[in-house]
Amino acid sequence: MSKPLVSIENVSFSYDGQQTPALKNISFDILEGEWLAIVGHNGSGKSTLAKLLNGLQFPQEGSIAVCGITLSEDTIWEIRKNVGMVFQNPDNQFVGTTVRDDVAFGLENHGVPRDVMVERVQTSLDKVKMGTFLNQESHHLSGGQKQRVAIAGVLALQPAIIILDEATSMLDPRGRAEVINTVRELKERENITVISITHDLEEAAKADRIIVMNRGELYREGSPEEIFQMDEELIKLGLDIPFPVKMSKIMRQKGVGLSKSYLTEEELVTELWTSHSKM
Amino acid sequence: MMEKMIIGRYVPGESILHKMDPRSKLIIVFLFVCVVFIANNALTYGVLAAYTFLMVGMSKIPPRFLYGGLKPVLLLVLFTFLLHIFLTKEGELVFELGWLKVYEEGIRQGIFISLRFLLLILITSLLTLTTTPIEITDGLETLLNPLKKVKFPVHELALMMSISLRFIPTLMQETDKIMKAQTARGVEYNSGPIKERIKAIVPLLIPLFISSFKRAEELAVAMEARGYKGGEGRTKYRQLTWGLPDTTMILFLGAVTFLLILLRG
Numbered sequence: 001m002s003k004p005l006v007s008i009e010n011v012s013f014s015y016d017g018q019q020t021p022a023l024k025n026i027s028f029d030i031l032e033g034e035w036l037a038i039v040g041h042n043g044s045g046k047s048t049l050a051k052l053l054n055g056l057q058f059p060q061e062g063s064i065a066v067c068g069i070t071l072s073e074d075t076i077w078e079i080r081k082n083v084g085m086v087f088q089n090p091d092n093q094f095v096g097t098t099v100r101d102d103v104a105f106g107l108e109n110h111g112v113p114r115d116v117m118v119e120r121v122q123t124s125l126d127k128v129k130m131g132t133f134l135n136q137e138s139h140h141l142s143g144g145q146k147q148r149v150a151i152a153g154v155l156a157l158q159p160a161i162i163i164l165d166e167a168t169s170m171l172d173p174r175g176r177a178e179v180i181n182t183v184r185e186l187k188e189r190e191n192i193t194v195i196s197i198t199h200d201l202e203e204a205a206k207a208d209r210i211i212v213m214n215r216g217e218l219y220r221e222g223s224p225e226e227i228f229q230m231d232e233e234l235i236k237l238g239l240d241i242p243f244p245v246k247m248s249k250i251m252r253q254k255g256v257g258l259s260k261s262y263l264t265e266e267e268l269v270t271e272l273w274t275s276h277s278k279m
Numbered sequence: 280m281m282e283k284m285i286i287g288r289y290v291p292g293e294s295i296l297h298k299m300d301p302r303s304k305l306i307i308v309f310l311f312v313c314v315v316f317i318a319n320n321a322l323t324y325g326v327l328a329a330y331t332f333l334m335v336g337m338s339k340i341p342p343r344f345l346y347g348g349l350k351p352v353l354l355l356v357l358f359t360f361l362l363h364i365f366l367t368k369e370g371e372l373v374f375e376l377g378w379l380k381v382y383e384e385g386i387r388q389g390i391f392i393s394l395r396f397l398l399l400i401l402i403t404s405l406l407t408l409t410t411t412p413i414e415i416t417d418g419l420e421t422l423l424n425p426l427k428k429v430k431f432p433v434h435e436l437a438l439m440m441s442i443s444l445r446f447i448p449t450l451m452q453e454t455d456k457i458m459k460a461q462t463a464r465g466v467e468y469n470s471g472p473i474k475e476r477i478k479a480i481v482p483l484l485i486p487l488f489i490s491s492f493k494r495a496e497e498l499a500v501a502m503e504a505r506g507y508k509g510g511e512g513r514t515k516y517r518q519l520t521w522g523l524p525d526t527t528m529i530l531f532l533g534a535v536t537f538l539l540i541l542l543r544g
Contacts, residue, residue, distance in 0.1 A: 054504050077506060085504040092494045093501035097413045097445045104516035109506035111514050121516070139448035153505065 004029035005160060005193050006053065011062035013048060022048040024216045025062070030161075035187055035194040037204035037224075040213030041238030046197045049213070050165045053195070054083050067160055081110060084154025088166040090146035094138045099130065102138070103153045110157065124155040127190075128182050144175025148182055155186070162186075164196040168203060180206065201228075202242045205263040212237065224263055244268045288348075289411050294339040295524055296409040301418030303525035307532055308406045314536050315395050320544040324394055330535050331398045338409050345404070352400055356393045363389035416440045417517050434510030442498070450491065457486050 007029045014021035023045045030036055040046045051057045052064060055076035064071040066079050084106075087093045096102030100121050107117045125131045128148040138146060147167055154162055164183065168176040180203060187194050196203060204210050210227045212220040214237050220227060228234070228245045235241070241249075244262045252258050257275070262268035291297075296304070318324045335345065363385055370384035407415070420437035427433050458468060466479050 056500060056504060077508065080504060080506045085501075087497065087501050087504075089494075089497055091449050092497035094445070095442065095498065095502060095505075097441060101413075101516065105502075105507075106505040108513050108516055109508065111512045114514060114516065114518065117514065117516050137448070138445065139452065157506070 003032060005032040005067060006030040007065050008052075009062050009064075011052065011059040011064060013052060013057065013059045013061075015048075020216070022216050023052070023059070026216075026218050027062075028211065028218060028221065030193060030195065032160075033187075033191050033193055034209060035184075035196070035207045037207035037210045038195065038197045038213060039199060039201060039204050039210060039239060040219075041199060043215075044213040044237075045216040046213045047165055048216075050085065050163050050195070050197050053161075053163060054085050055079050077110075081157050082159050083161045083163060084157060084159040085163045085165060086147060086150045086154060086167040088169055090143045090150065090170065091138070093150050094146060097137060098134070099125065099136050099138075099141070099149050100134045102149055103156050106153050106157050120156045120158075121152075124152040125149070127155055127186065128152045142175060143171045144178040147171065147175065147179045151179070151182060151186075155190075159192070161193045161195060164194065164198070166197055166199070168198070168200065176200075176203075199239065201234075201239060205242050205245075212239075228263065288407065290340055290344075290408050292339055292409065294337060294409065296334070296338040296405065298522075298524070299409075299528065300519050300521045300525045301410050301414040302422055302519060303521065303529055304406050304410055305415070305418050305422060307528060308403055310529075310532055310536070311402050312399060314532070314539065315399060317536065317539045317543060318391075318395070320542075322542045323539050323544070324391060326535065326539055326542065327398055328394065330532075331401050334405055335401065338405050340405075340408055345401075349400065349404065353397075356397050356400075359396055360389040360393040363392055412444045413441055413517075416444070417519060421519060434513070438510075446494070449494075450487070453490060454483065454487060457483055 009027050011023055011026045012021055013023040026045075026049070038046045038049060048057065052059055052071075053066065055071055058071070058073075067082050069075050069078055069082075071079055094102050095105045103121045103125060104117055107120060112120070122131065122134075125134065128151050130145060130148050130152060133141070133145070133149075138149075141149070150167075151162070162183065164179075168179050171179065183194055183196075184206070186192055194207075196207065198204055205224045205228070207224060210222060210224055211218060212227060212230075212234075219237065220230065228241055231241060231249070242263065244265045244267070248258050248262045248268060258271060262271060315327065318327050335342065364381055365379070365385070367385035367388050368380070368382055370382045370387075373381045373383055373386065375381075410418075416437050419440075420433055423431070423433045423436075461479075461482050462468065466482055468476065468479050468483075470476075471479075
């Protein structure tokens with residue numbers, strides 16, 4: 001945890017023809033190498049925030065700096081190289097006819113020479129464990145595999161930040177686990193900063209830090225432990241608490257002596273089966 | 280029936296024709312379309328037919344498969360043949376059947392024109408059968424490159440083609456899904472009078488259109504996020520390699536053309 005990689009200062013944004021602003025005076029920093037989850041119900045402004053970070057939209061007020069570069073019309077190409085995005089629908093972001101073409105798409109856009117491209121396509125596919133699918137066409141892949149290819153496409157550009165914009169919401173549980181584990185490994189190995197925009201709190205529980213958005217405002221910020229203490233408040237915001245947290249809470253109410261609330265099922269189970277064998 | 284049609288279909292293989300550069304194949308097909316018109320007697324048509332069958336042989340595509348796939352087209356060829364026989368009124372009268380008069384020139388024209396038609400279809404089918412659509416797109420893009428000087432949007436056209444190709448299976452799957460959903464709601468696609476069946480297509484097309492527009496929009500955002508800013512300053516990942524077979528095959532067609540000019544009546 002060191003210097004801020006992204007700094008967002010007093011940013012406000014509203015879509016054309018809409019009265020209520022999508023984002024109201026937002027300020028926060030994103031640190032290098034952290035996994036930040038931005039949660040909120042539909043229309044809370046979390047996806048808009050993601051689009052601002054990549055220069056797909058510009059804030060009407062305030063400023064955003066990514067890797068020390070202030071976002072503007074002139075710097076978006078540089079910033080887009082540093083900020084990769086993976087979107088929700090696996091089909092609608094697959095541009096190439098085959099896996100290798102799709103991964104190469106971003107590289108082609110940035111004018112990377114062909115020999116470098118060939119090498120980077122292979123290494124980035126290997127990193128997401130899709131190295132053997134080079135010539136596969138998109139309709140032969142599962143949702144999770146397509147999202148992993150999308151991640152490889154982003155990695156090929158060697159970005160500092162990956163934004164997952166609801167990237168797992170259309171996947172089945174297995175696909176979701178595939179994608180999250182892939183991102184987790186990459187974060188550890190390549191020191192990539194991850195911003196995951198989600199309304200799945202189970203996914204957010206794995207983050208280092210959570211930001212809760214509500215009606216275009218930054219509602220709360222804290223570690224997953226802190227955020228899940230909010231309980232009822234979260235439910236009022238249209239979010240649900242992850243199952244292990246709910247479970248620990250109920251068990252504590254019933255008088256089972258748990259030392260804290262657990263964020264993952266594994267932790268909770270381990271605590272439970274070892275709780276009577278304190279020898 | 281659609282499964283049997285081979286026009287526009289690709290059959291994977293390892294033949295010389297499969298391995299050739301799409302550019303040389305496109306050039307050959309284009310030249311062949313012109314060369315076909317040189318032939319004007321039995322000998323020259325024979326040479327053309329021999330060339331075509333040689334190509335079919337080299338493609339290693341089973342003739343039976345080719346025949347099965349081209350059957351619907353053969354009907355069309357037969358129709359052209361009959362049209363010429365009945366409508367050409369030149370040369371000696373060969374025979375007469377009531378009001379029907381068949382002339383010598385009619386038979387000649389009928390055979391030649393339907394043969395020409397058949398050979399053209401065979402050669403163009405060979406192109407699509409041995410070349411993947413994306414290779415054809417790449418080939419076209421490079422061949423049309425000089426047109427960029429006159430502001431013809433070559434790159435955009437090629438990208439549009441490749442994206443359409445990429446989305447065909449996706450949209451097929453979607454059509455299937457919508458069909459099932461509508462069938463579950465009581466729409467019948469396979470029975471009833473033609474008028475009803477055509478009407479049933481409407482609730483299939485509308486959701487398909489709406490979702491395609493949504494896809495297009497999302498795809499555009501995703502492309503932009505990945506740094507797409509038009510053809511300017513873009514490098515290409517796919518590379519075409521022109522080899523000895525490519526040059527040889529073009530020269531061979533050149534030789535055939537020369538022979539045709541010599542033998543032409």
